[in-house]
Amino acid sequence: xxxxxxxxxxxxxxxxxxxxxxxxxxxxxxxxxxxxxxxxxxxxxxxxxxxxxxxxxxxxxxxxxxxxxxxxxxxxxxxxxxxxxxxxxxxxxxxxxxxxxxxxxxxxxxxxxxxxxxxxxxxxxxxxxxxxxxxxxxxxxxxxxxxxxxxxxxxxxxxxxxxxxxxxxxxxxxxxxxxxxxxxxxxxxxxxxxxxxxxxxxxxxxxxxxxxxxxxxxxxxxxxxxxxxxxxxxxxxxxxxxxxxxxxxxxxxxxxxxxxxxxxxxxxxxxxxxxxxxxxxxxxxxxxxxxxxxxxxxxxxxxxxxxxxxxxxxxxxxxxxxxxxxxxxxxxxx
Amino acid sequence: xxxxxxxxxxxxxxxxxxxxxxxxxxxxxxxxxxxxxxxxxxxxxxxxxxxxxxxxxxxxxxxxxxxxxxxxxxxxxxxxxxxxxxxxxxxxxxxxxxxxxxxxxxxxxxxxxxxxxxxxxxxxxxxxxxxxxxxxxxxxxxxxxxxxxxxxxxxxxxxxxxxxxxxxxxxxxxxxxxxxxxxxxxxxxxxxxxxxxxxxxxxxxxxxxxxxxxxxxxxxxxxxxxxxxxxxxxxxxxxxxxxxxxxxxxxxxxxxxxxxxxxxxxxxxxxxxxxxxxxxxxxxxxxxxxxxxxxxxxxxxxxxxxxxxxxxxxxxxxxxxxxxxxxxxxxxxxxxxxxxxxxx
Numbered sequence: 001x002x003x004x005x006x007x008x009x010x011x012x013x014x015x016x017x018x019x020x021x022x023x024x025x026x027x028x029x030x031x032x033x034x035x036x037x038x039x040x041x042x043x044x045x046x047x048x049x050x051x052x053x054x055x056x057x058x059x060x061x062x063x064x065x066x067x068x069x070x071x072x073x074x075x076x077x078x079x080x081x082x083x084x085x086x087x088x089x090x091x092x093x094x095x096x097x098x099x100x101x102x103x104x105x106x107x108x109x110x111x112x113x114x115x116x117x118x119x120x121x122x123x124x125x126x127x128x129x130x131x132x133x134x135x136x137x138x139x140x141x142x143x144x145x146x147x148x149x150x151x152x153x154x155x156x157x158x159x160x161x162x163x164x165x166x167x168x169x170x171x172x173x174x175x176x177x178x179x180x181x182x183x184x185x186x187x188x189x190x191x192x193x194x195x196x197x198x199x200x201x202x203x204x205x206x207x208x209x210x211x212x213x214x215x216x217x218x219x220x221x222x223x224x225x226x227x228x229x230x231x232x233x234x235x236x237x238x239x240x241x242x243x244x245x246x247x248x249x250x251x252x253x254x255x256x257x258x259x260x261x262x263x264x265x266x267x268x269x270x271x272x273x274x275x276x277x278x279x280x281x282x283x284x285x286x287x288x289x290x291x292x293x294x295x296x297x298x299x300x301x302x303x304x305x306x307x308x309x310x311x312x313x314x315x316x317x318x319x320x321x322x323x324x325x326x327x328x329x330x331x332x333x334x
Numbered sequence: 335x336x337x338x339x340x341x342x343x344x345x346x347x348x349x350x351x352x353x354x355x356x357x358x359x360x361x362x363x364x365x366x367x368x369x370x371x372x373x374x375x376x377x378x379x380x381x382x383x384x385x386x387x388x389x390x391x392x393x394x395x396x397x398x399x400x401x402x403x404x405x406x407x408x409x410x411x412x413x414x415x416x417x418x419x420x421x422x423x424x425x426x427x428x429x430x431x432x433x434x435x436x437x438x439x440x441x442x443x444x445x446x447x448x449x450x451x452x453x454x455x456x457x458x459x460x461x462x463x464x465x466x467x468x469x470x471x472x473x474x475x476x477x478x479x480x481x482x483x484x485x486x487x488x489x490x491x492x493x494x495x496x497x498x499x500x501x502x503x504x505x506x507x508x509x510x511x512x513x514x515x516x517x518x519x520x521x522x523x524x525x526x527x528x529x530x531x532x533x534x535x536x537x538x539x540x541x542x543x544x545x546x547x548x549x550x551x552x553x554x555x556x557x558x559x560x561x562x563x564x565x566x567x568x569x570x571x572x573x574x575x576x577x578x579x580x581x582x583x584x585x586x587x588x589x590x591x592x593x594x595x596x597x598x599x600x601x602x603x604x605x606x607x608x609x610x611x612x613x614x615x616x617x618x619x620x621x622x623x624x625x626x627x628x629x630x631x632x633x634x635x636x637x638x639x640x641x642x643x644x645x646x647x648x649x650x651x652x653x654x655x656x657x658x659x660x661x662x663x664x665x666x667x668x669x670x671x672x673x674x675x676x677x678x
Binding site for chain 1: 486487
């Protein structure tokens with residue numbers, strides 16, 4: 001059972017994007033950071049325990065050529081071995097900041113060279129993999145940036161080809177230490193998933209084809225790839241082989257966000273149908289087949305949920321944003 | 335965001351506008367032939383070929399204010415007049431209705447079905463005028479051609495673009511008992527309904543979806559009141575206070591779009607009339623006085639449309655002048671436009 005905790009007010013409402021909430025937990029300092037995209041600006045908030053708001057900051061997309069103010073597509077914290085960077089993607093390019101958003105350390109302008117006049121040009125999909133940060137683009141290419149332990153000397157080290165339609169989301173997990181282990185999944189608007197192994201050069205391990213609906217959100221945990229689709233389904237795949245193990249008719253409308261609590265193996269799914277569901281993932285000890293159990297369903301009334309994240313790694317609390325909602329709703333288990 | 339959003343936005347808002355005007359014309363007992371003339375004139379101007387050409391060019395969306403200017407011009411394309419208060423209310427109603435429809439669409443591609451519902455009803459309004467009917471059918475075919483083959487992902491992007499346009503717009507509507515009739519409301523709790531079958535995307539067909547059909551067609555008096563709660567006003571105010579660095583771009587966009595609008599001047603003895611979106615003149619005056627500063631649209635009237643009579647006059651007058659030297663070229667299009675406005 002979960003109960004509704006004190007909400008955190010936002011300066012501007014959340015935009016109708018997918019994966020529109022990023023959470024950075026800093027248990028050592030008793031702080032939690034939240035990041036939400038409003039439209040042309042993104043809001044960063046830091047809160048004390050019990051959701052008491054402390055500080056707040058707004059970031060904007062860097063202006064560039066074009067006739068309207070650039071819109072931000074996503075804001076996300078990337079936790080790397082020696083530092084944490086905040087990444088902001090927009091219709092102009094990719095901005096990277098120190099984790100509190102105070103200083104911009106890197107700017108990458110998108111190359112719209114091959115775009116036809118009818119294509120929208122933007123970056124979307126952000127994840128950290130070891131000392132790399134991977135960012136997706138409108139063309140389907142995934143940019144891999146090499147991040148030094150400190151300083152602004154960030155370099156674009158690789159461009160991954162594998163997708164033909166705009167990237168929606170990227171998920172990573174620390175390599176499990178075995179050979180040939182999948183540790184990154186990229187998803188796109190056509191529903192195609194690409195599974196990669198990271199390294200000085202990334203290797204494409206397998207592709208999981210789509211079925212006519214976009215895949216707005218993916219997560220990766222212990223070799224299990226969880227993908228949320230535009231038709232409300234959540235699929236669980238064996239990442240290295242791409243085999244489908246479980247198909248859940250989880251929601252009545254398009255899924256807008258997925259999140260994972262790695263310590264407990266809990267998966268959070270949120271959709272435009274106002275529901276948030278929590279699932280428990282596991283593997284059967286005999287067959288090592290993926291199994292799933294429904295833990296909890298929460299209806300966030302009258303809210304088209306557009307972002308959802310666990311607020312702690314054991315999955316005992318989560319936060320949610322909704323289109324036109326000027327607050328972050330928090331829930332914790334009793 | 336998506337550069338293919340403007341035609342859908344424009345046609346759906348236009349459709350809602352026509353539904354509301356049709357209802358008000360009936361409520362105000364405007365004689366049938368006058369009412370038909372007004373709707374015919376507006377529909378004919380909306381679906382004018384040159385205008386549609388400009389509209390369908392891939393481009394980003396502009397602000398709500400810029401778009402309002404187009405609808406104001408459109409509403410005055412005939413013998414009907416609207417005061418500012420009524421025009422404000424009309425625009426508020428149009429935008430809220432379409433926002434509600436976009437939000438409730440079960441599938442992103444359904445926004446195309448909503449557009450088709452609007453066009454089907456518009457065709458009903460002009461059923462006796464074959465030329466205008468042809469214009470509408472032409473646009474219908476263009477929509478099918480351009481949007482028929484787009485993927486679910488592209489429609490999701492269009493939907494997100496529309497929702498960003500409508501973000502932070504909160505105007506609640508009440509019936510005459512003061513009960514809230516429309517608000518973003520979703521079903522909640524464990525009862526699920528089977529998804530309805532997909533509607534037809536052809537020129538003619540059963541759309542299945544009811545969103546985009548005329549909700550004013552039954553003669554229920556649906557009163558509408560503007561909500562002036564401070565919470566909503568604050569977020570609206572944030573948008574309008576900051577000076578818009580793209581003002582020049584927006585003016586150019588308007589000039590291009592309206593340059594394609596052919597407005598027929600009311601000729602002959604037929605007098606114009608004024609349509610009221612409120613139930614009485616006093617109410618309209620009261621609404622104009624009490625509209626919060628932050629919600630005002632601050633409209634500038636730009637006479638940038640084609641005018642057959644005037645251009646003939648001008649041509650004749652210019653023919654009588656002798657031009658001895660080359661006129662100097664202007665430095666930028668923006669300056670031209672601003673100079674033209676100064677002369678108004």
